[in-house]
Amino acid sequence: METLSYLLPQVWFVILGIFLLLYVMLDGFDLGVGILSITASNEERRSILMTSLGNIWDANETWLVLMGGALFGAFPLAYATILNALYIPVILMLFGLIFRAVAFEFREYSNRKLFWNIAFGAGSFMAALGQGLALGGVLEGIAVDEAGHFIGGPWDWLSFQSVLTALTLIQGYVLIGSTYLILKTEGELQKTHYGTAKIAAFTTLIGAILITIATPIFYQSARARLFAQPQVYVFALIPILGVLLIGLLIRSLNRSQEVTPFIWTILIFLLSFIGLGMIAFPYIIPTEITIYEAAAAPSSLVFMLIFVGILIPIMVFYNIYQYVVFRGKVVGSSYGE
Amino acid sequence: MDSILNVVVLSRMQFALTAIFHILWPILTTGMAIYLVVVEGLWLKTRNVDYYRHARFWSKLYVLNFSIGVATGIPMEFQFGSNWAPLSESIGDFFGSILGFEATMAFMLEAGFLGIMLFGWERVHPVIHYLATIMVAFGANLSTFWILTANSWMQTPAGGQFVDGKFVVIDYFQAIQSPFMVTSFFHMFFATLETSMFVIGGISAWYILSDRHSAFFAKSLKIVLAGAIAITPLQIYVGDESAKQVYHYQPTKLAAMEAQWETIPAGESADWSIVAWPNGRAEKNDWDIKAPNGLSYLLEFKPTLSEPVQGLKEWPPENRPRMVSLIYYSFRIMSGIGFFFAGLMLWSVLQWLRGKLSSDTIAQQRWLMRGWILAAPLGYIAVEAGWIVRCVGRQPWAVYGEIRTVDAASNLPIGSVLTSLLGFSAIYTLLFVSALYFGSRIIRQGPNLELEPPGLDRPPALETSPAEHTPDQRPLEAQQ
Numbered sequence: 001m002e003t004l005s006y007l008l009p010q011v012w013f014v015i016l017g018i019f020l021l022l023y024v025m026l027d028g029f030d031l032g033v034g035i036l037s038i039t040a041s042n043e044e045r046r047s048i049l050m051t052s053l054g055n056i057w058d059a060n061e062t063w064l065v066l067m068g069g070a071l072f073g074a075f076p077l078a079y080a081t082i083l084n085a086l087y088i089p090v091i092l093m094l095f096g097l098i099f100r101a102v103a104f105e106f107r108e109y110s111n112r113k114l115f116w117n118i119a120f121g122a123g124s125f126m127a128a129l130g131q132g133l134a135l136g137g138v139l140e141g142i143a144v145d146e147a148g149h150f151i152g153g154p155w156d157w158l159s160f161q162s163v164l165t166a167l168t169l170i171q172g173y174v175l176i177g178s179t180y181l182i183l184k185t186e187g188e189l190q191k192t193h194y195g196t197a198k199i200a201a202f203t204t205l206i207g208a209i210l211i212t213i214a215t216p217i218f219y220q221s222a223r224a225r226l227f228a229q230p231q232v233y234v235f236a237l238i239p240i241l242g243v244l245l246i247g248l249l250i251r252s253l254n255r256s257q258e259v260t261p262f263i264w265t266i267l268i269f270l271l272s273f274i275g276l277g278m279i280a281f282p283y284i285i286p287t288e289i290t291i292y293e294a295a296a297a298p299s300s301l302v303f304m305l306i307f308v309g310i311l312i313p314i315m316v317f318y319n320i321y322q323y324v325v326f327r328g329k330v331v332g333s334s335y336g337e
Numbered sequence: 338m339d340s341i342l343n344v345v346v347l348s349r350m351q352f353a354l355t356a357i358f359h360i361l362w363p364i365l366t367t368g369m370a371i372y373l374v375v376v377e378g379l380w381l382k383t384r385n386v387d388y389y390r391h392a393r394f395w396s397k398l399y400v401l402n403f404s405i406g407v408a409t410g411i412p413m414e415f416q417f418g419s420n421w422a423p424l425s426e427s428i429g430d431f432f433g434s435i436l437g438f439e440a441t442m443a444f445m446l447e448a449g450f451l452g453i454m455l456f457g458w459e460r461v462h463p464v465i466h467y468l469a470t471i472m473v474a475f476g477a478n479l480s481t482f483w484i485l486t487a488n489s490w491m492q493t494p495a496g497g498q499f500v501d502g503k504f505v506v507i508d509y510f511q512a513i514q515s516p517f518m519v520t521s522f523f524h525m526f527f528a529t530l531e532t533s534m535f536v537i538g539g540i541s542a543w544y545i546l547s548d549r550h551s552a553f554f555a556k557s558l559k560i561v562l563a564g565a566i567a568i569t570p571l572q573i574y575v576g577d578e579s580a581k582q583v584y585h586y587q588p589t590k591l592a593a594m595e596a597q598w599e600t601i602p603a604g605e606s607a608d609w610s611i612v613a614w615p616n617g618r619a620e621k622n623d624w625d626i627k628a629p630n631g632l633s634y635l636l637e638f639k640p641t642l643s644e645p646v647q648g649l650k651e652w653p654p655e656n657r658p659r660m661v662s663l664i665y666y667s668f669r670i671m672s673g674i675g676f677f678f679a680g681l682m683l684w685s686v687l688q689w690l691r692g693k694l695s696s697d698t699i700a701q702q703r704w705l706m707r708g709w710i711l712a713a714p715l716g717y718i719a720v721e722a723g724w725i726v727r728c729v730g731r732q733p734w735a736v737y738g739e740i741r742t743v744d745a746a747s748n749l750p751i752g753s754v755l756t757s758l759l760g761f762s763a764i765y766t767l768l769f770v771s772a773l774y775f776g777s778r779i780i781r782q783g784p785n786l787e788l789e790p791p792g793l794d795r796p797p798a799l800e801t802s803p804a805e806h807t808p809d810q811r812p813l814e815a816q817q
Contacts, residue, residue, distance in 0.1 A: 055452030058407055062440070062448040068414045069437035076429020083418030083425075084747045090419055091757045094412045098764055101408035102771070105401050109775040150422070154750045296430040303509050304434045311441045318449045325453055325460050 009295040011305065012074040013281065015312070019070055021273050023063035025176065025266055030060045032177020034100050034124025035170065036196060037117070045189055046117060050104060052184045052330045057104065059319055061097065073304050077148045077294040078284040085142045085150040086157055089133040096126025128173050132166025133157060139165065139280065140219070141287040148289045161211075161218055168207025175200035176269065179261040184330050190258075197261060198253050205246050208272065212239050215279065219287075222279050231278075238275045245271060345746040347754040348420040351761060355412050356728075357721055358765045362406030364720050367481055368533025369399050370474035373454075375560060377470050381463060386790055391557055392470075393458075394784035395537065398776060400455055405772055407448075409765070414440075420754065424735055424745035428504045431497065431512050432487055439483035447476030459791050478526065485525050489517035491736050492727070493586050499739050516586055520579045527572040528723065531678055532716025534561035534568065539713025540780055542706040545699055549783060552696035558709070559694065562685050569679040576675055577635070583730075584636050584646070587737060589657045590730035592649045593664040595632065596622055599648040606641050607632035611669075615661040620650055658732045667722035667729075674719035681708050 033049050040046040072079040083090055100123030107116035137157025145151050178197035182190055216223040226235050249264035282290045295301060373392055380388035414436060417425045425433070453461060453469040461469070490496075496512025497505050506512055538561040541554035583591045591597075596615040601607045609631025614623040630640045637643060649657050658664060685705060688694055693702055700706075731737055735745040 055456045058404075058451055059445070059448040061407065061411070062444050065411060065414060065444055066437075066440040068411075068418075069433070069440035072414075072417065072425065072429055072433030073435075073437040074433070076426050076433050079418045079429060079433065080422035080425040080747075083415060084422040084749070087419050087747075087749055087753050087757075090415055091753075091760070094415060095760060095764060097411055098408040098768075101404055102768060105404045106771055106775055109401075109778055149426075150747075154753050296433070297505065299509075300430040300434055300506060303506075304437055307438055308441045311445075315441065315445045315449065318446075322449055322452050325457055 005295075005298055006292065008298050008301040008305070009074075009291040010282075012070070012295065012301055013284070013291050015305075015308070016067060016070055016074065017273070017277055018312070019063055019067040021270065023060075023067055024273070025269050026056075026060040026063060028173045028269065029176040029180040030057050031100075031124045031128045032173035032175070033181060034120055034177075035128065035174055036177050036181065036193070037124070038121035039196070043113060048185060048189060048330050049181070050107070050120070052181065054104065055326050056322060057101070059322065061101070070304075070308065074296055074301060075284055075291065075294040076296055077289065078291075081142060081144060081148055081150045081285055081289070082138060085152060086134045086137050088154060089130045089137060089157060091130075093127050093130025093134065096123045096128075096130060099123030100127065125170070128170045129166055132169035133162050135169065136162025136165030139276070139286060142285050144285060144288050148285065148294065161214055164207065164210055164214065168204060168211060171200050171204040171207055172269065172272075175204050176262070176265045179265045182258055183262050186329050186331075194253055194256065198250065201246060201249055201253070204268075205243075208242060219279075225279065235275075235278065238271060242268065242271055344749055344751055344754055345743050347751065347758055348746045348749070349742065351420060351754060351758045352416060353728075354758070354765065355409065355416065355761055356724070358761075358769070359406065359409040359413055360720060360724065361717060362402045362409065363477070363480075364529045364532045364717065365402045365536060366399055366406055366533075367474075367477040368529040368531070369395060369402075369537065370470075370477045371530065372533060372537060372560070372564075373399065374467075374470050374474045376557075377467055379560075380790070381467060387553060387556060389790040390553070390784055390786060390788050393788055395557075396455060397779050401772065401776055401779065403451070405768055409768070412761070420747050420749065421735075421745050422747040424740060427499075427502055427740060427745075428491075428736060431490065431504055431506050431509070434509075435483055435487040435490070435513070439480050439487075443476045443480035443483060445476075447473050447480070450476070463791060478529075481525055481529065482522055485522040486513055486515075486518055488727075489521045490515045492521075492731060493517045493582075494736050494739055502740070504736075504739075517579075517582055520575055520582060524572070524575045524579050524723075527568050527575060528716070528720050530564065530568050531572055532720060534564050535678065535681075535709070535712040535716050537561045538565075538709045539711075542709035543780070544783070546703060546706040546710070548700060550786065551700050553784065553786065555694065555696045555699045558699070559689070562682065562689065562694075565678065565682040566686060569675070569682045573675050573679060576672065581636060587731070588647045589649070589652055590664070590726070592647060592651075593658045593661050593730050594668045594726060595646070596625070596661055596665040597646060597648045598622070598650050600651055601632075601642065601646040601648070603642055603645045606630045607636070607646050609635060613665065615665055617659065617661055655733065658730050660729055660732075664726055664730045667725040671719045671722040671726065674715045674722075677715065678712065681712055684708065 030053055033053055037046050037049045040049055068079075071082075099119040103116045103120035103123060107113055107120065110116050134157065136159070140157070140159060140161055142150060143152030143156060175197060178193045178200055181193040182197060185193065216226050226232065245264055245268045249261055249268065252260040252264060280286060282292065284291045284294045296304075373396060376388045376391040376395070379385070380392060417432075417436075450469040450472040453466065454473050457466055457469065490512060493516040494504070494512075495515040496509060497507040499505070538558050541558040541561075544554040545551045545558070580591070580594070583594070596610060596613045598621050606629070608627035608629050610622070610625045610627045611631075613625035615621075616623045632646065633640055633642050636646070649661070685694070688702055688705055693699070733741055733743070735742045
């Protein structure tokens with residue numbers, strides 16, 4: 001029983017991590033394409049951009065709903081405290097997601113597309129900004145009392161580091177959005193996004209370097225963990241691998257490859273994610289509450305694990321199927337070959 | 338205390354606003370998804386191309402509603418944590434798991450197959466496409482099931498106990514099968530079907546009355562009429578069962594629904610008030626009109642009661658719902674609409690049996706068609722009224738008898754909640770106006786009766802042509 005009360009929260013921490021990673025990658029390119037749509041030079045291009053998302057944006061966004069539900073059920077205390085503390089960035093994200101979601105349909109029927117174009121682009125940007133600020137705010141730590149309830153102020157999350165995190169996340173979304181568009185488009189449009197991908201690769205790299213430097217300087221608890229033996233060797237590996245991956249990404253962009261840039265970007269996301277997870281673990285409300293303290297009762301975790309656990313592979317399967325059905329380039333405003 | 342109270346009020350207003358607005362969209366799409374399964378099935382079976390065109394036409398309205406439903410649904414999930422943190426922490430072990438189930442079992446299923454259902458006509462075999470449509474409908478209705486499971490548990494908590502204000506689950510299946518769950522699920526399931534059937538029927542009637550594609554829309558009207566024959570009486574039955582459960586499990590709510598201030602002891606007959614003017618301050622109705630023995634018949638189907646009907650004055654004011662008039666009239670509006678639907682169904686069936694609904698004579702049934710047009714928005718009103726009875730009537734409890742709403746709210750700064758509330762109000766107003774505008778545009782534009790279905794026999798190959806349907810082709814159709 002004793003081991004179970006350690007193992008179960010760990011299992012759920014990993015499941016939440018999987019949901020969050022899938023969300024950040026999938027809705028990441030979704031939001032990234034949305035942000036890039038601001039720069040689209042004409043309506044035809046914007047139509048292609050939106051068509052490339054038409055069939056999958058809803059499923060991508062649903063990973064966020066999954067993560068919310070899983071967090072609520074598995075770590076109710078963390079769900080309550082984090083959302084309470086991050087009220088403003090969360091509302092910012094929600095407003096952004098509303099605008100971009102309705103823009104898909106409203107734009108199609110509208111004669112004045114400009115308004116919904118702005119709603120789509122700005123909504124995507126707002127959602128990404130809210131997510132980045134929330135992520136930064138969580139990593140930085142949340143003021144709680146000994147029961148784990150939020151006792152800080154409404155602007156606690158706002159700091160140099162959280163803004164840096166948000167800007168880097170937006171760059172990352174633009175990067176993965178660009179590489180997705182390289183995959184899904186051709187001709188001039190594809191060429192444009194080789195360009196945006198290269199710019200975003202550099203800006204993401206700069207952000208990542210700054211975060212890597214800032215983390216041990218600003219976060220005392222992280223510093224102790226980062227430089228403790230023997231973890232320091234694992235942690236040291238992450239920036240090295242990161243630079244290597246960015247190098248591979250830029251090489252594949254320079255060689256005008258179509259599929260590999262997207263794959264390298266996904267690996268960069270995965271790597272950053274593992275890094276963040278290792279810094280956060282075992283805290284779910286940094287820097288006070290561990291996953292063991294915030295977890296629901298073991299029986300709840302088992303109950304949820306039975307139902308949700310079985311469904312994870314099934315969900316992944318039919319999501320992949322949907323991508324297979326809609327594989328190929330988006331031509332004009334339809335799926336070509 | 339005062340500032341906390343205001344934040345509670347603001348958070349309640351925000352939850353009410355976002356819930357009332359959000360539900361408008363899924364009640365149509367969950368019911369309409371079943372209609373889409375029916376017409377696509379009819380197409381596959383009869384190969385009558387009209388059914389295929391029905392599927393394509395109605396799915397335009399479907400996706401418009403669906404996207405707003407998704408957009409406004411996400412704030413619902415996150416608000417539990419942001420505005421109701423103490424509640425979430427206290428009941429998360431059970432309630433959170435149920436929302437997690439809804440996301441994994443229902444939402445993802447719906448979202449995962451929606452793309453194929455909307456854009457995959459030329460990309461997958463029709464049978465695979467049909468499976469996708471079924472999965473979307475199944476996912477949507479499964480989501481009704483889990484949401485009603487979660488809400489029913491808040492009405493009649495079961496399956497565990499509260500220890501130091503935190504709910505400890507003892508038996509999950511018992512908690513899922515809380516006393517209200519089965520009837521509440523069916524009540525809502527039928528409500529989504531009724532709403533969408535009368536919306537589809539009302540729009541069809543509008544076309545018939547305007548003499549546009551009468552034969553085409555006579556088909557959809559008859560399909561939803563066939564559904565209404567089964568659903569409208571069943572809904573009245575389930576609604577009655579629900580009220581009886583409220584009588585047993587939530588006496589404060591029943592007293593508010595009936596604006597009953599004084600207790601009616603067992604053995605006496607209870608009148609049912611038809612119209613009343615409840616006066617909360619004086620704790621009585623200023624005036625009312627009553628049907629003799631009505632309530633006794635409604636609750637136990639006999640002239641005298643075997644159990645007492647407790648009046649509101651049995652409880653101190655802080656333990657009973659306020660806004661009695663709202664609950665009282667919402668209940669009557671909801672029930673009245675339920676009976677109107679049944680009456681409209683009977684009238685339509687009568688005309689159908691007399692052979693007056695054939696495609697060449699249906700346009701002459703002008704008053705009947707007007708009745709259906711009138712019915713189109715009523716389902717929404719009934720659902721909203723019903724949820725007002727259910728959730729305002731549950732007050733002052735968030736979890737009935739266990740957690741008070743005032744103790745459930747996060748201690749947020751007033752400025753934050755006020756800003757978000759104003760933001761939601763503005764955005765939702767914009768969405769509502771836009772949805773009506775674009776929805777009526779789709780309706781005015783009408784179905785595309787030239788649309789040819791993908792071949793049933795050949796596998797629709799990816800090599801032949803680019804996918805015919807994409808969202809961007811719709812404005813082109815608008816120019817026709």
